[in-house]
Amino acid sequence: MIPRPRPERFRLRRTMMFMNAQKPGLIKDAYIYGCDSIMLDLEDAVAENQKDAARFSLYHALKTIDYGDTEVIVRINGLDTPHWQEDIRVCVAGGADGIRIAKCESAKDVHTVEEAVLAAEREFGVEEGRTLLMAALESPKGILNAYEICSASERMFGVAISGGDFRKCMQTTPQPDGIDMLAARGQMLLAARAAGIQCFDTVFTDLDDQAGFEAEVLQNKTMGFDGKSLINPKQIRFVHQVFAPTEKELIQAEKIVRVVRENAAKGLGVFTVDGKMIDIAFLPGAERTLRLGKACGMYKGDLV
Amino acid sequence: MEILKPAMAGTLESSDAQVTVEPGTQGIQLTLSSSVMNQYGRQIRATILETLERLEVKNANVTVVDKGALDCTLKARVECAVFRSADCSQQNIPWGGVIV
Numbered sequence: 001m002i003p004r005p006r007p008e009r010f011r012l013r014r015t016m017m018f019m020n021a022q023k024p025g026l027i028k029d030a031y032i033y034g035c036d037s038i039m040l041d042l043e044d045a046v047a048e049n050q051k052d053a054a055r056f057s058l059y060h061a062l063k064t065i066d067y068g069d070t071e072v073i074v075r076i077n078g079l080d081t082p083h084w085q086e087d088i089r090v091c092v093a094g095g096a097d098g099i100r101i102a103k104c105e106s107a108k109d110v111h112t113v114e115e116a117v118l119a120a121e122r123e124f125g126v127e128e129g130r131t132l133l134m135a136a137l138e139s140p141k142g143i144l145n146a147y148e149i150c151s152a153s154e155r156m157f158g159v160a161i162s163g164g165d166f167r168k169c170m171q172t173t174p175q176p177d178g179i180d181m182l183a184a185r186g187q188m189l190l191a192a193r194a195a196g197i198q199c200f201d202t203v204f205t206d207l208d209d210q211a212g213f214e215a216e217v218l219q220n221k222t223m224g225f226d227g228k229s230l231i232n233p234k235q236i237r238f239v240h241q242v243f244a245p246t247e248k249e250l251i252q253a254e255k256i257v258r259v260v261r262e263n264a265a266k267g268l269g270v271f272t273v274d275g276k277m278i279d280i281a282f283l284p285g286a287e288r289t290l291r292l293g294k295a296c297g298m299y300k301g302d303l304v
Numbered sequence: 305m306e307i308l309k310p311a312m313a314g315t316l317e318s319s320d321a322q323v324t325v326e327p328g329t330q331g332i333q334l335t336l337s338s339s340v341m342n343q344y345g346r347q348i349r350a351t352i353l354e355t356l357e358r359l360e361v362k363n364a365n366v367t368v369v370d371k372g373a374l375d376c377t378l379k380a381r382v383e384c385a386v387f388r389s390a391d392c393s394q395q396n397i398p399w400g401g402v403i404v
Contacts, residue, residue, distance in 0.1 A: 024377040025319035052393035053313050056384040059399055060376035086395045093399030124400055 007071065007097035007132050009157045012295040013037050013198060014227040014243040015236050016073065016160075020045035022054040027061045030070070033233040034240075037071035042087050043078070043102050051083050055090045062094030073134065075100040079109055085116055091131065092120035098132035098157065103165070105141045110152035117155070134158040134200075138165035143184045146191030159192050160229060161185060163202030176212060178219050189224055198226040207232055217242050244296040245289045253289035256282050257303045305390055307364040313384035314373075321373040323352075323381040325389050328365040332356055338370035351375050355382040358402055 015035040019026045021042050030038045040061070046054045062072065074096045076087035080103070091099050101113050110133065117131050133155040137143050143166070150159050161184060167173060172180040185201065192199035201220045204213045213235065220228055221242050228239050245253070252274070259273055260283045270279040293299030307327045314322040338348055348370055355378070356366065366382075373381070383403055387393035397403060 023317070023320075024373060024380075025317060028319065028374055028377075052388065053380070053384045055397065056313075056380035056387075056393075056403070057377065059403060060380045063404075064374075064376035082394075086397065090397070090399055 104135035107148040107152035138162040150195035158198035160200035253286040256286040311389035314381035321370040
């Protein structure tokens with residue numbers, strides 16, 4: 001049995017790769033790809049008559065396979081199905097780090113899942129509050145209610161948009177410039193930042209269109225996403241490259257953290273670093289850059 | 305658990321195993337074939353029998369076609385087949401109880 005450490009609500013999540021929980025050939029190797037999180041799927045990837053088998057498979061995978069530092073999230077079936085309650089029981093009993101709520105449309109949906117998770121934690125003797133939650137927004141209603149969803153629970157670490165279902169609702173298709181989902185991505189990012197949780201973009205499904213994939217990842221980065229859902233290991237490396245800080249950003253961040261701390265001790269509030277005005281407001285961003293650099297193996301210092 | 309009706313779980317894909325259980329009267333009758341029989345046959349057989357014992361299955365005809373499944377997959381497939389044969393594979397599974 002592999003005991004997993006208590007999940008961290010806020011950690012690096014640049015890449016989150018989907019895996020069918022019903023396919024033993026996939027889940028046994030999941031940790032070798034180096035993505036930050038894996039998403040074991042009980043929902044759409046599993047046929048309706050194999051939901052039971054997928055849970056047995058998931059339980060033993062969670063208990064047996066050492067996923068190391070890779071975070072293990074499980075996507076459960078929607079609240080409008082007969083499956084979600086047993087999905088939650090197996091996730092909690094198996095010790096999954098977090099649960100992704102599919103087709104989330106309101107704070108009430110988050111609360112419904114949260115109650116079932118708490119009941120399962122009590123049933124299986126798991127530390128209360130251990131199991132984290134994230135929500136997938138897949139409909140216009142989910143996007144419009146994004147803030148109440150993001151701020152619905154202390155367990156919520158992030159929110160993601162699910163492009164396939166969302167575009168269907170909006171009667172549109174993927175566009176090279178992302179105009180099809182611009183408003184939705186923007187609204188979701190605003191809500192996530194306002195609630196202080198992470199925000200992830202949808203999967204890019206055309207594996208033959210590498211240029212399109214790269215363009216989308218670059219846009220995700222500039223819009224302020226924390227990471228992206230993936231469907232294939234070959235997509236991991238590029239996302240990690242794009243989301244890593246540059247050498248210049250790291251040097252700048254290190255300087256800011258050092259100077260802000262030194263000057264705070266001296267009682268100075270605002271000053272210049274390399275000709276730019278800097279005050280305390282720059283500290284959280286600079287610290288975040290250093291943490292990201294540390295996770296990417298680029299920053300070896302001890303400021304964070 | 306009693307095997308009430310024939311039931312199957314798993315596939316013939318690589319790294320998986322297909323397990324069929326049927327009602328029987330003469331203890332556990334196991335028919336095993338495996339793509340890695342020479343290397344792991346004994347261990348696969350032991351894992352299947354241990355799982356059936358844990359579930360307290362006393363009488364059953366069990367057929368396993370193994371395609372190189374890990375122990376954790378074999379356990380999952382045997383358990384699912386047994387629970388399906390008793391029509392109780394969908395909810396209130398005793399995770400951490402007899403399923404360990």
